[in-house]
Amino acid sequence: MKCHDDALIRLFHVYKRYGAKNALFDISLDIFKNEFLFLTGPSGAGKSTLLKLLYLGESLSEGQILIDRMNLARVSRKRAPELRRKLGIIFQDYKLIPTKTVYENVSLVLEARGMSHKFIQKKVHSVLRTVGMEKRKKSFPPGLSGGEQQKVAVARAVVGEPKIILADEPTGSLDADSAGTIFDLLTNIHARGATVLVATHDAELIRSAKGRVIQLKEGKVVAE
Amino acid sequence: MKCHDDALIRLFHVYKRYGAKNALFDISLDIFKNEFLFLTGPSGAGKSTLLKLLYLGESLSEGQILIDRMNLARVSRKRAPELRRKLGIIFQDYKLIPTKTVYENVSLVLEARGMSHKFIQKKVHSVLRTVGMEKRKKSFPPGLSGGEQQKVAVARAVVGEPKIILADEPTGSLDADSAGTIFDLLTNIHARGATVLVATHDAELIRSAKGRVIQLKEGKVVAE
Amino acid sequence: MKSLLFKRALQDILNNRFLNTVTVITIALSVLIVSSFALFFTNANELLDTWKKGIRALVYLNPETTDANRLDLKYNIQKLNGVSEARFISRKEALAQMKVQMGRQSSLLESLKPNPLPDAFEVRLSPDSQTMAAIEKLSKAIELLPHVDEVEYGRQWIGKFTNIINMLRFVGYAMGGLFLVATLFIVANTVRLLLYSRQEEIAIMRLVGTTDRFIKMPFYIQGVILGALGGIIGMSGLYFAFWFVSEKFHRGLSAELLDIHFLPLDVTAGIIVGSMIIGWIGCYLSLKQFLKA
Amino acid sequence: MKSLLFKRALQDILNNRFLNTVTVITIALSVLIVSSFALFFTNANELLDTWKKGIRALVYLNPETTDANRLDLKYNIQKLNGVSEARFISRKEALAQMKVQMGRQSSLLESLKPNPLPDAFEVRLSPDSQTMAAIEKLSKAIELLPHVDEVEYGRQWIGKFTNIINMLRFVGYAMGGLFLVATLFIVANTVRLLLYSRQEEIAIMRLVGTTDRFIKMPFYIQGVILGALGGIIGMSGLYFAFWFVSEKFHRGLSAELLDIHFLPLDVTAGIIVGSMIIGWIGCYLSLKQFLKA
Ligand SMILES: Nc1ncnc2c1ncn2[C@@H]1O[C@H](COP(=O)(O)OP(=O)(O)OP(=O)(O)O)[C@@H](O)[C@H]1O
Ligand SMILES: Nc1ncnc2c1ncn2[C@@H]1O[C@H](COP(=O)(O)OP(=O)(O)OP(=O)(O)O)[C@@H](O)[C@H]1O
Ligand SMILES: [Mg+2]
Ligand SMILES: [Mg+2]
Secondary structure (H helix, E strand, O other), X not given: OOXXXXXXXXXXXXXXXXXXXXXXXXXXXXXXXXXXXXXXXXXXXXXXXXXXXXXXXXXXXXXXXXEOOEEOOOOOHHHHHHHHHHEEEEOOOOOOOOOOOHHHHHHHHHHHOOOOHHHHHHHXXXXXXXXXXXXXXXXXXXXXXXXXXXXXXXXXXXXXXXXXXXXXXXXXXXOHHHHHHHHHHHHHHHHOOOEEEEEOOOHHHHHHOOOEEEEEEOOEEEEO | OOOXXXXXXEEEEXXXXXXXXXXXXXXXXXXXXXXXXXXXXXXXXXXXXXHHHHOOOOOOOEEEXXXXXXXXXXXXXXXXXXXXXXXXXXXXXXXXXXXXXXXXXXXXXXXXXXXXXXHXXXXXXXXXXXXXXXXXXXXXXXXXXXXXXXXXXXXXXXXXXXXXXXXEOOOOOOOHHHHHHHHHHHHHHHHOOOEEXXXXXXXXXXXXXXXXXXXXXXXEEEXX | OHXXXXXXXXXXXXXXXXXXXXXXXXXXXXXXXXXXXXXXXXXXXXXXXXXXXXXXXXXXXOOOOOHHHHHHHHHHHHHOOOEEEEEXXXXXXXXXXXXXXXXXXXXXXXXXXXXXXXXXXXXXXXHHHOOHHHHHHHHHHHHOOOOEEEEEOOHHHHHHHHHHHHHHHHHHHHHHHHHHHHHHHHHHHHHHHHHHOOHHHHHHHHHOOOXXXXXXXXXXXXXXXXXXXXXXXXXXXXXXHHHHXXXXXXXXXXXXXXXXXXXXXXXXXXXXXXXXXXXXXXXXXXXXXXXXX | XXXXXXXXXXXXXXXXXXXXXXXXXXXXXXXXXXHHHHHHHHHHHHHHHHHHOOOEEEEEEOXXXXXXXHHHHHHHHHHOOOEEEEEEEOHHHHHHHHHHHHHHHHHHHHOOOOOOOOOEEEEEEOHHHOOHHHHHHHHHHHHOOOOEEEEEOOHHHHHHHHHHHHHHHHHHHHHHHXXXXXXXXXXXXXXXXXXXXXXXXXXXXXXXXXXXXXXXXXXXXXXXXXXXXXXXXXXXXHHHHHHHHHHHHOOOOOOOOOOOOOOOHHHHHHHHHHHHHHHHHHHHHHHHHHHHO
16 A cells, blocks of 8 residues: 555645635645656646646645655745756646757757766657657757647657656647657656656546546546 | 639648648648638648648748638738738637737737727627636736637637638647537637638547548648 | 827836836936037037137238228238138237236336337138138238238147147047947847847737737837937936036136036937937837838 | 857857847947047047146246255255146246247347346146145245245136146046946846847746756856957947047147057957956846846
């Protein structure tokens, strides 16, 4: 049996308010090491907000979040890079740098960690090949289709082999085939020990995969 | 029987090249008045590119496009606003103005047509209510969830009651319920006489609706 | 419609407060640079003019000249090109002047009983002839007139002095021109950079079918408002600095010797209007670039 | 690693060519404004110094003064505070000087056989005492010395003249300071606006876990490169303008009267380094703002 100490990510009574609006309301949740967790719920339920709290994209209004023994409610903003390096994040709106090429967008993550030039080159190419974007490595994001941008965003998230993957609607712009590829990639990484958290409203995706499902609605957990 | 002269949008041997890449290859297509047409195909097939050509977001490399008797291959760029006012466009990446409120983003379209202040107010509120975003009219797009942004983008596209709707993945970020609402809205507009062109890879959406389906792959029409 | 446009423009400025503040500050500083130099230069120019008025030629008359001859001569001199004034200085007046000039040493003139000085005309030049060449030519012409004994004009000194003044003036105009062009560029560039941050917004507006006119108007209004604000702030700053400097030196300066003025009201207004025009031009250039595609 | 950073910075500049060009032009123009004023001011200052050297007092000696007394007196005068030089002018020399000064009218001195002028000392002041108050105090002190008959120093004229020079100098420093501060602001603001267009990129980089240091370094390098380019272009422009002006006026100016120089090499280098520092500061301010959140 999993006990509480195994939890990699713990949320205790977390609230997030934007003005008067409760985007998240009293969320308590333990996510265990090497779990594959789905976060689902209608538009505006708070899925992205929950992920934002986890990567310090927003600060929480109340409650506590522990990730890998780091207390996000207390930790100084200066330690955000340290936290974010443990995470691979697929943003709902991709957040690719429009003035950098596909290759540069992906390699950036490794460069920032001071990896060797050679290693970076090999690793970035291999990841781009996996998502099917190797041929477009010199393109700039505005010259890519929506789905292609999403593939690059996935490549960037996984290239650093993070312990935790936070994926916000990672297959929203993809056709069934491409979505399958991306999902296989995530499953693969999960198999290699990573903890994966996927926010999606794609019911089919959830059905086809096995994993815990947390359902949010108006900021509250309504089903697990 | 429909004859060629009924066609509202006509494409003759249209090519679109980006450098050496053929994003569209020899597309010929007639779209009739009050048709509901789906454009489908895998990521990178050229769906968005085709729509871009129709709203003069890109210029075509070869061929002819006629919309409502306007020849896009020949028309001066100065007449783009005239064309675009006949169209309601839902962009794949929403293209909301981040520094304007939801209300302003939608009302902009009517203001530009010189409508009266009173009319604008009434119309914008009614459209925002339909998509379920009336309560958020004072929010700025970066403070909205992905799905909420998409709803606003839909509202902006339909508020001007255009003759032609170009919708690029209009329900990609939405849960099934919201998607249904949006789709009903499009159906409604279609029933009132508009021509609707939807680019999507959502097989379910296509199945549930009746309408012509054009399938693209690597820039070519592969099935109709 | 007009007031709506104006409202849209103001709202826009408020929405982009930080960048607009930066822009207004830049415009104000540019206006301050140009106008402070203009202020300095107009005042310095007046000073130079006062000095230059000292350039004159002395025309010594023949001792036998009669009063009638003298009037003829005066008429003839004044007819010459480049002469602004010919004033008669009698030998008595000349001696008195000399005594004043010599100060303490004037006592040594006391003993001179038959006044040895000749009568003379002091000839002043019109402003556009205050050059070495003009005064030389004029002297030659005057020397040829009847009853003229000699013409004196401190050849060397005048040459150098007018050269320096001309150079100062040239450098002044050059610097003024440079500052003007430089700040025009700076302001236009700043407005361009400002609008650069609005590029996405402009692109989106075009995609939803607004006309270029509809897009441009609020920006033009904004550009003009920013220019006006910058101009007013800059000129106020200059006025304050001017007030401070002239207060500080008020005691020490006699009014006749150096009477400093602020820029006249019309120039001040002109600078502010100019600043509005530049704001407009900056918008024009940016928008042209963005709307080209 | 170092060279990689540098490469990243250069690549960045090329990727954002238009905005960087605008920025470099703005920096160059700002440098041009400040340095052209500095050039003008240093040269004008030299000119003012030359003129100010003309301020002097004449100390007339008692007719009974012996040669020994005279040496004593000279020693005593030179001992006084604020005196830079005391030169003896014999009555003969004085008369000769006067004749030169009087030009044509000197003939009337010919007849003076017993030279009525006294011997005198011409006293020049050290540079830091060239004020009205100092010369007044000094004159009083000299008058008390033995064998001194009278001290003359053109009270009024000197008062006005030094006042004007002091004012010109003050205005010059004030304007120079103003221009410097204004252009510092302008350059820093321009770099801020430039980086504003990179805000999104910076935000994204932070989200994917890069440290602030990693983000900042290329920008700092860019800021310094832009500053250096702007400084070099600005100073080259100034040198060209200087060369043009001095060529144009070369003939007319005798070397002694007004010897104009370009800014010394160390000042030129200093301005370029300063421009690099401002580029850096502009980046610093922007980045601080962006990275605060
Ligand atoms: N910065 C913000 N300011 C104000 N409200 C916000 C902000 N960010 C999010 N919200 C609101 O919080 C709620 C939850 O948003 P969130 O993005 O988490 O939804 P979501 O579950 O990801 O929805 P979707 O499936 O549409 O992406 C929404 O109603 C949204 O409008
Ligand atoms: N500006 C551009 N420069 C170069 N290539 C481009 C550009 N825009 C689109 N492309 C390429 O053209 C092809 C078609 O793109 P398009 O956006 O039409 O695809 P799509 O069918 O909309 O795909 P998706 O479902 O992913 O949105 C893609 O391979 C894309 O990379
Ligand atoms: Mg979301
Ligand atoms: Mg697309």
